[in-house]
Amino acid sequence: MIKRSFFKSRYLPYLLILPQILVTLTFFYWPAIQGIIQSFLLSDPFGRKSTFVWFYNYIELFTDPLYLKSILITFIFSLATAAVSISLGLFIASMANRALKAKALVRTMLIWPYAVAPAISGIMWLFLLHPSYGIVAIAIKKSMGVDWNPVLYGTDAMIMIVMASAWKEVSYNFVFFVAGMQAVPKSLIEAAAIDGAGPFRRFWTITLPLLSPTFFFLMVMNIIYSFFETFGIIHTVTQGGPGGSTNILVYKVYQDGFVGLNLGSSSAQSVVLMSLIIIITFLQFKFVEKKVQYSG
Amino acid sequence: MKLTRIALLVMTALCLALPASVFAKPVTINWWHAMRSARGEVVAKMIEEFNASQSDYKVVGTFKGNYDETMNAGVAAFRAKKQPHILQVFEVGTQTMMLSGAVYPVFELMKDTGYDIDWSRYLQAVLSYYMNADGNLVSMPFNSSTPIMYYNVDMFKKAGIAPLSKTEPVTWDELGEITKKLVQAGIAPAGMVTAWQSWTQIENYSAIHNTPFASKANGYEGLDCELEINNPMVVKHITRLKSWADDKRFMYGGQKYQGPKSEFIAQNAAIYIDSISGIAKLKKAVKDFKWDAAPLPIEAGTTPQNSIIGGASLWVLNGHTKEEYKGVAAFLKFLASNEMQEFWHKETGYFPITIDAYESLKAKGYYDSDPLQEVGISQLNRAIPTKISRGLRLGYFVQIRNIINEELEMVWNGKKSPQKALDDATARSNAQLKTFAKTYK
Numbered sequence: 001m002i003k004r005s006f007f008k009s010r011y012l013p014y015l016l017i018l019p020q021i022l023v024t025l026t027f028f029y030w031p032a033i034q035g036i037i038q039s040f041l042l043s044d045p046f047g048r049k050s051t052f053v054w055f056y057n058y059i060e061l062f063t064d065p066l067y068l069k070s071i072l073i074t075f076i077f078s079l080a081t082a083a084v085s086i087s088l089g090l091f092i093a094s095m096a097n098r099a100l101k102a103k104a105l106v107r108t109m110l111i112w113p114y115a116v117a118p119a120i121s122g123i124m125w126l127f128l129l130h131p132s133y134g135i136v137a138i139a140i141k142k143s144m145g146v147d148w149n150p151v152l153y154g155t156d157a158m159i160m161i162v163m164a165s166a167w168k169e170v171s172y173n174f175v176f177f178v179a180g181m182q183a184v185p186k187s188l189i190e191a192a193a194i195d196g197a198g199p200f201r202r203f204w205t206i207t208l209p210l211l212s213p214t215f216f217f218l219m220v221m222n223i224i225y226s227f228f229e230t231f232g233i234i235h236t237v238t239q240g241g242p243g244g245s246t247n248i249l250v251y252k253v254y255q256d257g258f259v260g261l262n263l264g265s266s267s268a269q270s271v272v273l274m275s276l277i278i279i280i281t282f283l284q285f286k287f288v289e290k291k292v293q294y295s296g
Numbered sequence: 297m298k299l300t301r302i303a304l305l306v307m308t309a310l311c312l313a314l315p316a317s318v319f320a321k322p323v324t325i326n327w328w329h330a331m332r333s334a335r336g337e338v339v340a341k342m343i344e345e346f347n348a349s350q351s352d353y354k355v356v357g358t359f360k361g362n363y364d365e366t367m368n369a370g371v372a373a374f375r376a377k378k379q380p381h382i383l384q385v386f387e388v389g390t391q392t393m394m395l396s397g398a399v400y401p402v403f404e405l406m407k408d409t410g411y412d413i414d415w416s417r418y419l420q421a422v423l424s425y426y427m428n429a430d431g432n433l434v435s436m437p438f439n440s441s442t443p444i445m446y447y448n449v450d451m452f453k454k455a456g457i458a459p460l461s462k463t464e465p466v467t468w469d470e471l472g473e474i475t476k477k478l479v480q481a482g483i484a485p486a487g488m489v490t491a492w493q494s495w496t497q498i499e500n501y502s503a504i505h506n507t508p509f510a511s512k513a514n515g516y517e518g519l520d521c522e523l524e525i526n527n528p529m530v531v532k533h534i535t536r537l538k539s540w541a542d543d544k545r546f547m548y549g550g551q552k553y554q555g556p557k558s559e560f561i562a563q564n565a566a567i568y569i570d571s572i573s574g575i576a577k578l579k580k581a582v583k584d585f586k587w588d589a590a591p592l593p594i595e596a597g598t599t600p601q602n603s604i605i606g607g608a609s610l611w612v613l614n615g616h617t618k619e620e621y622k623g624v625a626a627f628l629k630f631l632a633s634n635e636m637q638e639f640w641h642k643e644t645g646y647f648p649i650t651i652d653a654y655e656s657l658k659a660k661g662y663y664d665s666d667p668l669q670e671v672g673i674s675q676l677n678r679a680i681p682t683k684i685s686r687g688l689r690l691g692y693f694v695q696i697r698n699i700i701n702e703e704l705e706m707v708w709n710g711k712k713s714p715q716k717a718l719d720d721a722t723a724r725s726n727a728q729l730k731t732f733a734k735t736y737k
Contacts, residue, residue, distance in 0.1 A: 043735065044392070044395065045371045045392060046375065046396040047374075064724070152705075153709055240698075261692075262692055
């Protein structure tokens with residue numbers, strides 16, 4: 001029997017969540033509303049002159065072919081990052097879930113990359129893949145004659161930032177997959193084994209379906225991660241280049257707003273970004289979640 | 297027990313009250329800057345000297361991050377009415393600062409506080425960058441640089457190429473021959489590499505050849521200006537660089553971190569175009585070969601103009617007392633003194649901003665022992681700045697440079713022709729300029 005404590009006062013629960021509400025209001029709703037207002041204005045950075053311009057900022061954005069390209073790039077980038085990091089995380093988790101010696105040690109070691117700051121991860125991959133001083137880049141150029149040059153070619157740059165971003169997130173996915181696998185009832189696996197199902201079949205028909213809630217959760221988290229938290233990687237590795245081929249939305253918001261001080265356009269971009277995330281999350285919950293089984 | 301506690305409290309109160317009453321004399325002047333590490337130490341030293349030289353004012357310097365961060369901090373502080381007296385802003389922020397209405401123009405400040413300054417004794421190419429349309433100085437030049445050309449002396453020697461002159465620029469055709477020799481003989485993996493391609497290959501290229509970068513005298517004479525970099529001359533220059541890129545005479549080394557500088561240091565390229573502030577860094581980093589510097593190349597048959605500066609200047613912000621402004625003026629005057637300018641120039645490689653400081657260094661024989669430091673100055677001083685070569689005054693200049701960068705990268709990787717890329721860069725930049733003009737209408 002679980003012991004539940006409850007409060008007599010009707011107001012106490014409200015009082016207890018008040019700090020959280022205040023924090024959310026000040027740090028999310030208020031700036032979000034400010035951002036929406038700002039996106040309809042043209043104002044100078046010093047805030048001495050603001051003109052209401054209706055949808056001017058949005059029209060300018062969507063008539064810029066490069067902005068549309070930036071949206072496309074963001075989707076390609078986040079899907080690739082999510083696909084790579086989730087599949088790698090799943091693979092490593094299924095390996096680590098086997099009967100290993102020093103299981104705890106292996107798992108701890110695998111979690112470490114998550115603690116690395118994105119900027120550091122970026123720099124590290126730059127040292128591996130830079131065409132002039134990247135160890136791996138020079139090696140593949142010499143041994144295979146591949147003209148690998150992320151400084152010059154957009155596709156190569158995209159591959160590089162996907163690797164740097166996915167590498168960091170693999171650990172996060174790994175933790176959740178291991179936890180999910182631990183929760184799969186041993187009896188089911190054993191029963192399947194007695195019926196003659198091989199390890200791959202057991203994984204495919206039992207473990208994977210039972211992992212689907214974890215899968216879904218990680219999908220959302222990974223996409224949000226690649227939309228927002230990869231900023232440090234882009235900033236240190238490609239700065240959106242070459243030729244804007246890795247200029248994802250959040251980096252463009254920073255470039256135009258923080259560096260360029262074009263507040264109107266940058267606010268409009270943030271609103272678009274926010275709407276995109278809302279739509280993605282909504283679609284995921286509406287369509288993907290239906291296929292997710294929460295009960296074994 | 298109780299008594300001692302009270303005594304202690306009284307003592308503390310007294311101690312706290314004392315400095316406020318007895319030592320209230322020096323007026324504090326806040327200076328927010330973006331000078332880190334070695335340069336930051338030089339700045340700190342200058343402040344220290346000023347504070348020690350008099351007792352009326354006390355300058356407090358605060359490092360606020362890189363240029364973007366410093367400017368943002370200044371903007372945010374101004375909005376919160378907590379602005380510093382002096383703010384260091386990079387050259388691309390000049391137009392935004394001028395239109396901000398938050399600035400106390402330097403020429404007015406000096407006049408109001410009774411300083412009679414002979415502006416003609418300043419380096420004109422530096423000064424004119426920060427003048428308004430009437431020729432009055434709006435912000436105080438501080439750290440100014442200009443691009444020059446570094447080259448690997450050992451590689452030149454191996455290829456049998458004579459060292460370059462420090463005052464007479466080579467032509468681009470000659471540079472083509474030089475790089476061809478270096479690459480074809482297998483002496484250098486690539487001919488040249490350039491940093492800040494918009495600044496060095498388009499902005500300075502245009503200024504040196506007295507070709508407009510933008511209409512309305514490069515934006516000095518009106519907000520409704522438009523970029524003009526898709527002119528035949530620039531297109532030809534970029535086309536040439538692209539053909540060099542194809543036969544390795546030019547190598548694209550990427551932007552900041554990806555490092556054109558590291559390509560030069562690693563001897564992947566024999567020639568490297570970058571700011572004069574690179575001198576100090578190369579002196580430290582290059583160990584295994586000899587290098588030297590020369591002015592930027594020019595087109596055959598042209599008389600070169602001065603090059604354009606980069607760097608930052610000091611802006612005096614509104615909203616302080618007269619007393620404090622007196623201190624600001626005294627400090628700015630102090631910074632421009634020979635002693636400080638010589639020190640600054642020697643330690644950082646940036647220009648001395650006055651002719652007097654330059655001449656005094658010359659008289660002392662400084663440039664005989666360190667001739668590298670003079671390459672930028674003589675390039676800057678070789679002609680009186682014209683309306684076109686004095687500088688650029690564009691809104692959203694950071695984004696415009698980004699656009700130019702992006703479009704040039706598409707030229708280097710073969711996705712666009714030079715003409716198309718420069719047309720697109722012009723059109724995209726003009727959209728930015730239109731928005732900027734609309735903001736201040």
